[in-house]
Amino acid sequence: xxxxxxxxxxxxxxxxLSNPGKLxxxxxxxxxxxxxxxxxxxxxDDLRCIILRGEGGNFAAGADIEExxxxxxxxxxxxxxxxxxxxxxxxxVLHCPHPTIAAIEGVCVGGGMELASVCDLRIAHxxxxxxxxxxxxxxxxxPGEMVGLLQLVGxxxxxxxxxxxxxxxxxxxxxxxxxxxIVEDVPDEAWRSAQRIxxxxxxxxxxxxxxxxxxxxxxxxxxxxxxxAAFAYFESDDHKEGIRTFLAKTKPVFTGK
Numbered sequence: 419x420x421x422x423x424x425x426x427x428x429x430x431x432x433x434x435l436s437n438p439g440k441l442x443x444x445x446x447x448x449x450x451x452x453x454x455x456x457x458x459x460x461x462x463d464d465l466r467c468i469i470l471r472g473e474g475g476n477f478a479a480g481a482d483i484e485e486x487x488x489x490x491x492x493x494x495x496x497x498x499x500x501x502x503x504x505x506x507x508x509x510x511v512l513h514c515p516h517p518t519i520a521a522i523e524g525v526c527v528g529g530g531m532e533l534a535s536v537c538d539l540r541i542a543h544x545x546x547x548x549x550x551x552x553x554x555x556x557x558x559x560x561p562g563e564m565v566g567l568l569q570l571v572g573x574x575x576x577x578x579x580x581x582x583x584x585x586x587x588x589x590x591x592x593x594x595x596x597x598x599x600i601v602e603d604v605p606d607e608a609w610r611s612a613q614r615i616x617x618x619x620x621x622x623x624x625x626x627x628x629x630x631x632x633x634x635x636x637x638x639x640x641x642x643x644x645x646x647a648a649f650a651y652f653e654s655d656d657h658k659e660g661i662r663t664f665l666a667k668t669k670p671v672f673t674g675k
Contacts, residue, residue: 420448420482422455423473429466430612431459431516434473441479441525442472444533446489446499448482449507452533456510466616466623468514469608470537471521472530477546480528483555486661493652500560500649504529508566512536513631515624517615521608522546522597527585531596535566538627540597541611542588543604548596549585556660556672561640561648569634571595 420437433455435442444452459468472478481504490499511518511533520526520534522542527549534540550559550567559567559580568576575594588600601607615623640648651657655675663670 420445420451422448422451424455424459426465428613429464429616430469430609431462431465431467432469432471433459434471435478436473437482438474440482441476442474442530443479443482444529445482445485446503449503449529453506453510456507456514459516460510460514463620465516466618466620467612468516468518469521469612470511470518470533471605471608472523476524477520477522477526478528478530478533479525480530480550483661483664487665491652491661493646493649496649496652497645501562501645504532504560505562508532508536508563512566515627516620517612517623517627519608519611519615521604523604528552529563532563532566535570535596539611541599541601541604541608542591542597544588544600544602546588546591547585548588548591549583550579551583551585553580553583554660554670555664556654556656556658556670557651558648561645565637569636 423434423436425432435444435448437443437445437448459465490496517539518537520537520540522534522540523546524543525547526534526542527547528551531548531550552559564576567579571594588597591597592600599607656672659670659672
């Protein structure tokens with residue numbers, strides 16, 4: 419079972435994702451926990467910075483696909499899962515008033531990369547790995563989850579990541595604009611970065627975040643018709659084939675239907 423651990427010292431909170439044996443894959447409980455924890459931390463005016471990390475040398479291997487047949491298989495389940503469960507967590511991290519740092523080691527793919535994208539800074543190990551290979555599962559990235567990545571790296575890189583579905587290294591992630599820096603001791607550098615932030619004026623940091631959000635272009639929300647169209651793939655053969663073969667550890671055969 420997944421857990422989320424929170425430790426606070428010197429006005430810096432460290433939030434640690436933990437799902438042993440699954441590279442910290444994020445199940446529904448973890449997404450809901452992130453939304454709750456970041457909302458609580460946002461209300462703590464004593465904090466100066468938050469570090470988000472994964473346990474055991476990995477950041478997060480995306481959503482826990484093993485639970486998809488139970489919680490995310492029909493269109494209605496999919497809309498709930500993506501527009502509420504995941505959206506609430508990403509919104510809580512993105513709109514946290516305190517500066518946030520993603521401390522990335524090992525695997526940072528799928529939902530893990532979505533989480534890292536909505537943090538303010540991303541510090542990664544040279545051996546860390548990135549990507550959103552959901553084309554192999556037969557479905558696209560949900561609109562609300564695409565926003566953070568699109569704002570971070572732009573149209574061309576977002577399309578490359580999603581259309582190719584490659585998993586790539588830290589050097590390429592840096593070149594694409596996904597990372598702020600690559601280091602060999604991520605926990606140490608993330609802590610030193612958080613300390614530098616904590617030594618600054620908290621009001622100025624929060625105002626900088628507010629202004630960056632205000633001045634960044636944001637697309638108009640999808641209409642109800644557009645939203646349902648974005649999740650129409652749930653009824654497709656390719657979606658069912660992608661999930662079935664992933665769980666069976668076999669190669670999918672997609673037909674475009």
